Amino acid sequence: MDIRNIGVLMFAEHPEKFIPGSYIELIRFNTKEAEASDDFIEKTFTGPIWKQVQDALDYINTNVIEEKVVKLQGQAESERFFNYPYNALEEALVNAVFHKSYREQEPVEIRIYVDSIQILNYPGLAKWINLERFAEGRIKGRKYRNRRIGELFKEIDLSEKKGTGIPQILRELKKKGSPGPEFDMDDDRTYLNTIIHIRDGFDKNEIMSESMSKSMSESMSKSMSESMSELEIARIQVILQYLTVHDTINSAKAAELLDVEKKTASRLLSKAEKVEVLISKGKTKDKVYMKK
Numbered sequence: 001m002d003i004r005n006i007g008v009l010m011f012a013e014h015p016e017k018f019i020p021g022s023y024i025e026l027i028r029f030n031t032k033e034a035e036a037s038d039d040f041i042e043k044t045f046t047g048p049i050w051k052q053v054q055d056a057l058d059y060i061n062t063n064v065i066e067e068k069v070v071k072l073q074g075q076a077e078s079e080r081f082f083n084y085p086y087n088a089l090e091e092a093l094v095n096a097v098f099h100k101s102y103r104e105q106e107p108v109e110i111r112i113y114v115d116s117i118q119i120l121n122y123p124g125l126a127k128w129i130n131l132e133r134f135a136e137g138r139i140k141g142r143k144y145r146n147r148r149i150g151e152l153f154k155e156i157d158l159s160e161k162k163g164t165g166i167p168q169i170l171r172e173l174k175k176k177g178s179p180g181p182e183f184d185m186d187d188d189r190t191y192l193n194t195i196i197h198i199r200d201g202f203d204k205n206e207i208m209s210e211s212m213s214k215s216m217s218e219s220m221s222k223s224m225s226e227s228m229s230e231l232e233i234a235r236i237q238v239i240l241q242y243l244t245v246h247d248t249i250n251s252a253k254a255a256e257l258l259d260v261e262k263k264t265a266s267r268l269l270s271k272a273e274k275v276e277v278l279i280s281k282g283k284t285k286d287k288v289y290m291k292k
Contacts, residue, residue, distance in 0.1 A: 005102065006148045009049045016046060021105040021122075024052045024097070026059065028112040030238065039234060043259055049097055049149070050158055056110060057090055063257060064112055066245050068201060081177060083202045084117060088172035092181070092194045094158055095165040096121035099145050099192070117196045124189035135183050137167035169194075228271060235260075236272050240291065248288035 008018045015022040024045040031037045043059065045052040065086060070079045096108045100121040109120040125134060169181055173196070182195040228236070235258050242249055242257055249257075254265035269289050272278040278289045 006152070009102065009149065010152055011048055013047055015049065016107075019102050021100075021107050022049065022102060023107045024056050024093075024110065025107045026056060026110040026112070028064070029114065030241070032114050034113055039237075041238065041257075041259060050153065050156055053093055053097055053158060056093060057086070059256075060084075060089060060110075060112075060117070061086055063242070064117070066202070070201070081199060081201060083198050084196060085172045085176040085178055088169045088176070088178070088181075088196060089117060089119075091165050091168045091172070092119050092196060094153060095169075096192075096194065098149050098153060098165075101145060115198045119194045119196075120191055122191050124185040124192035127189060131183060131185065134166065135181070137170050169196075228275070232268060232271065235268055236277060239269070239272070239289075240277075243291045248290045250286075250288045254289075 005019060008015045009022055012018065026043045026045065028041045028043075029035070029037065030039045030041070033039075045055045045059075047055070064084065066083045068081055068083070070081075093108070093110070096119045100108055101123055104122045106122040109118075111118045111120070125131065173180060176199065178199045179197040182193075182197075184193040184195065185191060238258060239249060239254055242253075249269075251262050251266040251269055254269055255262040258265060258268075260268075269278065269280075273280050273289065276292060279292050280287050280289045282288055
């Protein structure tokens with residue numbers, strides 16, 4: 001990759017205007033039906049590629065990663081663990097951005113399912129690389145697709161030493177008690193899909209499932225069903241999902257979560273309070289909402 005292209009990727013506000021596909025696309029599915037359902041959230045991360053990585057990781061850290069505290073009988077200390085280890089996801093995403101071909105017009109994709117996070121980059125591994133050895137972190141000879149990106153990522157602490165990404169993912173998952181990763185490719189190796197599974201101990205239906213949606217819908221007042229559109233009700237479900245993990249939400253966070261304007265989120269929260277789904281505290285500037 002020449003110096004001009006590196007400059008565009010690392011410093012341009014919209015590198016995708018010059019190098020198509022140089023952005024990150026995130027889709028979060030809220031039900032087990034995933035692609036078969038229309039209940040999902042889409043986000044696109046643009047800007048310099050290092051900032052895309054940081055922004056996507058910030059979104060995942062804030063909205064997806066959850067901690068669980070389990071009190072063990074006969075022990076004074078509780079056990080604490082996370083549904084996904086942040087460091088493993090960081091390595092997986094950095095690897096995807098690093099190893100993507102910027103001659104391909106497909107972006108890096110993050111797909112968040114109820115039981116896994118999957119990160120796709122195009123193309124997949126070179127055909128001389130043995131997939132089984134790769135999955136075990138045992139690749140010796142390497143030919144880097146984007147050596148300069150790796151060097152610059154290392155300088156800003158987004159990656160470790162060359163070739164350590166997969167071993168690092170394996171170590172982090174093992175250390176945190178998570179299942180091992182999966183690496184999926186088609187026969188022509190046109191893509192590489194890195195799959196990080198949710199840790200045992202988390203109910204795979206804790207993310208908004210159909211049964212949870214049904215339960216919530218049943219608890220909604222008749223006035224809510226009559227005064228809100230289907231889209232507004234779906235958005236309220238996303239907010240209630242967020243509030244199963246967090247105590248409060250404000251209009252700025254709701255706007256980020258729903259990928260809408262702040263004023264749209266503010267109106268939605270106000271509506272939810274009027275139909276007694278949420279309650280609020282604080283004055284206009286500092287107002288926060290919580291489950292009733």
